[in-house]
Amino acid sequence: MPDSSFREIRDLALFSQMADENFSALMRGAYVQNFPAQIELITEGDPSDFLHVVLSGSVDLFSAWNGRETSLATVRPISTFILAATIKDAPYLMSARTLEKSRIALIPSQDVRAVFDIDGNFARAIVTELAQCYRSVIKAQKELKLRTSLERLANYLLRQQRRASGAASFDLDFEKRRLASVLGMTAENLSRAFKGLQPYGLEVDGTRITITNQAEFERFAKPNPLIDDGST
Amino acid sequence: MPDSSFREIRDLALFSQMADENFSALMRGAYVQNFPAQIELITEGDPSDFLHVVLSGSVDLFSAWNGRETSLATVRPISTFILAATIKDAPYLMSARTLEKSRIALIPSQDVRAVFDIDGNFARAIVTELAQCYRSVIKAQKELKLRTSLERLANYLLRQQRRASGAASFDLDFEKRRLASVLGMTAENLSRAFKGLQPYGLEVDGTRITITNQAEFERFAKPNPLIDDGST
DNA sequence: TTGTTGGCTTGACAATTATCAATCGTGGGA
DNA sequence: TCCCACGATTGATAATTGTCAAGCCAACAA
Incomplete structure (x- = not known):
């Protein structure tokens, strides 16, 4: 070695x-x-x-x-x-x-x-x-067990945003088909979930994600340290 | 102490x-x-x-x-x-x-x-x-992530049966409302899931469970040691 | 006995999610 | 350059699961 x-x-x-x-x-x-x-x-x-x-x-x-x-x-x-x-x-x-x-x-x-x-x-x-x-x-x-697919996606995006230094725009770090599987849904549903989050301040362009209304988006996602914090 | x-x-x-x-x-x-x-x-x-x-x-x-x-x-x-x-x-x-x-x-x-x-x-x-x-x-x-609610219930019952020494008849060890929560479904759905398992050889009388057709029931449940074995 | 309580069940309905088929769009290879 | 492959998306539809309301039933206390 x-x-x-x-x-x-x-x-x-x-x-x-x-x-x-x-x-x-x-x-x-x-x-x-x-x-x-x-x-x-x-x-x-x-x-x-x-x-x-x-x-x-x-x-x-x-x-x-x-x-x-x-x-x-x-x-x-x-x-x-x-x-x-x-x-x-x-x-x-x-x-x-x-x-x-x-x-x-x-x-x-x-x-x-x-x-x-x-x-x-x-x-x-x-x-x-x-x-x-x-x-x-x-x-x-x-x-x-506690979140719907839409909520899981929203919170995943918030976590991903934090990993990417917190800017409003960031990239997904793997293909959507796999993301769907990780989040416990089908690829088709993930596609619709992205659409479903647009009213709460999300823009999606291919692999590029932009949270246009952070406050509103978080109000929907309701992130919780006891679920979403990576460190503790 | x-x-x-x-x-x-x-x-x-x-x-x-x-x-x-x-x-x-x-x-x-x-x-x-x-x-x-x-x-x-x-x-x-x-x-x-x-x-x-x-x-x-x-x-x-x-x-x-x-x-x-x-x-x-x-x-x-x-x-x-x-x-x-x-x-x-x-x-x-x-x-x-x-x-x-x-x-x-x-x-x-x-x-x-x-x-x-x-x-x-x-x-x-x-x-x-x-x-x-x-x-x-x-x-x-x-x-x-891999099983439907019906499959989760079926496999839970098989695990419970093994804990209860393997006889065809045994008792649930906690109330159905909580069982539903553990299995990730509502109490109403659990009720229907019990019904849905009857064609595969299950009888339910209150808290008393009887698997009338073990082979058929297992054919449906498809238990797997990598999910259902408690010890390993 | 009677009434009450709480869990369970059932039915009707709504929401969510999956499936299937078709299409779009992009990037790589011939 | 064109074509193909593949992932992503969309629409239509079905299956699954949740919600709400009502009723059932057994346990328990008065």
Whole structure:
């Protein structure tokens, strides 16, 4: 593994506090690989052989049942995914595929578990990470059960706006078909939802979003930190 | 705190491996309290002052937004809740209320965090617990996004049947109004969903459920371990 | 016993969301 | 340049789910 990747991973909160020798032990069995777009990295139900770290590009976590499919999350650099499966030595609950050309580090799960058992700092960092992940999913669950599709879209746009430094105009960061799946609706409905938000101060031009009436838009969306705040 | 409660808590996987002195430190600040039914124990948004342990009775975790409310989970003895908020020292994402008369142990969150920092075994046990919780929510999320209300009910009944030792007849363990909320539908729709499952081999008499045609019922429900298995 | 309460059910209707088919528009390859 | 592929959009329609109002029924208290 090249030193730069090594460094990037070490700087993650998950790995930054662990002992040098343990980090080295983890990296010994690890390797970095470049994947083209649209490659299925893992399949739900498979045993969790590797902890994955997205170094560049992006990855879609999704799941299928009975012929249907839904996107559950998008992983962007630099962060890990399927940590819980790795720790529990349990099968993946989600599949993963690259959305674009991506560089991914693979760390053998058994090494992660071994180091987890001997390195208290690593164990504590994992706790923080898992608690964060858990709370994110709870928020997603609340959003899905408490909001209509129009409200979910409106609040998603507000979150996206904040990520894009808060300006009235910003771009969607992935294709609408996938956004629809993430928000739990069909692509057709997403199209209509964009239309449905226009009376509340929204303009859409392709992938370009403009919130023309911030106050009115927020009055409709009713964002709530206990659902929409990414950090806490 | 009475010795018996002490013992029950110590036997939880979360606490069983930690050092005696650390467990004692945790218990020093803890106390047990009896609550009547329908008492709101915590409110979402409040700071997480205590880790809660349900010793007897049962607790409903729910959330509200914009006048709507939904049940997210039910906690039964003996287990903890709001562990993630306690660890992260972040506000509760869910409210909690007793469903019946309940005995609950309260452990100051700051003590939990303090011991977490010094006891590696405790930290590791927390990881296991959080990973478990995380995977449970992911499964709930998949169920909600991939299944219709009829399918959710059918699979819920199969899970309930397994919990009740697998016999064809068994009882619902909570009122239908709450079941509806847990499954993400209205009480009226739940009523119709029960009717809608009759052609697939279901009989309902009040709270008494009988699956008259197990094979046909499962053919409809299509249970999947990656959504419906409680353990993994 | 009678009356009341609260949960459950039912029917009629409305809103939301999905499905299907067709069309539009853009960007890349021949 | 033209054509194709693919995602996005639109319209028509159907399925699903929610809302509102009324009625049913069992538990409970007076």
